[in-house]
Amino acid sequence: MARTTGSDGEKTEAAVREAAVNLIARLGYEAMSMRQLAAEVGVQAAALYRYFPTKEDLLFTLMREHMEGLQQAWSMARPAATDPVGRLAAYVENHIAFHIERRHATHVSNMELRSLSHERLTQILKMRTAYEKELRMILRDGAEAGVFEIDDTGLTAMALIQMMTGVIVWFRPGERLSVAEVTASYLSMTMRLVGATISHGTARPTRRAGDVVAL
Amino acid sequence: MARTTGSDGEKTEAAVREAAVNLIARLGYEAMSMRQLAAEVGVQAAALYRYFPTKEDLLFTLMREHMEGLQQAWSMARPAATDPVGRLAAYVENHIAFHIERRHATHVSNMELRSLSHERLTQILKMRTAYEKELRMILRDGAEAGVFEIDDTGLTAMALIQMMTGVIVWFRPGERLSVAEVTASYLSMTMRLVGATISHGTARPTRRAGDVVAL
DNA sequence: GAATTAATTGAACGTTCGTTTTATTAATTG
């Protein structure tokens, strides 16, 4: 046999991407074979090589596009306003919404980094760092303006990102909590964690000793 | 050749375990071959099968003993006192110390779960759930006593654990921050996140409106 | 409707994998 009736390169490539994200998320990159992926798409393994020259190219493409999507989502959600509380809230909301919506792709991008070549790993990490830097800037601005109370900006940014991204580990759509409820809770935890005050911008944080523990 | 001079079963098995944790953490379970592991130990691949009947048995043993170690560490660090703030502080300190000290083993236990059979996966997850339940109990007790302010106990416990465990992703001993500094920061962030008040036990949380944002 | 291009199959290649078997030597026991 050869070309099948109704076959279409664009559709096949899209099907390969989707099946690959799901399979890699479920089995892991190393554990997923090209034959398995092909079977999921309904095609022979050799056909995959028309769209991706190697298995690693496929992985890299999925990761790069995921990271580009994350940056783009944030660039569209980023508020024009400059007050740190509003910017932080937008960051948290966007991060959680994006990661819940793309759980599988996030799983792949976070767990399969070691299967990339050194050069490609660097490239993905650069994109990730750029995205995380946005959060550090918000935290730094807020701390300088006196609306946040933060020990260490870098450490706090990492803690927040781990906390937020961790949502994909346990959250399942349609169970006990809705996306809105989860987002609201994480927003509230985030604001408490950074010691956000209601006062915007100029006021000093007038926390009275003994109100909130800071060991 | 056959048995080598100075060979000792106990020492070889210990060497296999240690090399396996490091190799799996670095390469991933699927990507590590038994021949690679054997070479790291300085032995032929067939020799490994004297100590572990299959590759998966090796992985499972590493994970089970890691989880047992975690539970044991907590059972020894658990304070006799009943006040939630002290118990939470002990939980955080123990969790971070343990995970920083056993970064590689934690990596393995968290990332390679999908390579276990269903039965063994269940067994490991049961141990993990039991450990996490301790945190949920502390949070619930604190919320009921009025010393914590928590939306959802389960969600908060997951957020805290993800945040704390995430330390192994970016922390490297001997760099900018010491273990003590990291622990202190995480403790402070945790207490703010759960809205801990200084008052122990009976007092109601007398937070004044506008002091801490809770969106 | 012939020529060209797009999409895929089926078979094969060499390599590596986890694992088993058998033989061999070191250490221990009586």
Next chain:
DNA sequence: CAATTAATAAAACGAACGTTCAATTAATTC
């Protein structure tokens, strides 16, 4: 010091892997 046990090496097994190549058919172009 002979007999036994412990610990390994060496070689081989079939299966599965990523990938390549040639052949073949569907769709498109002129």
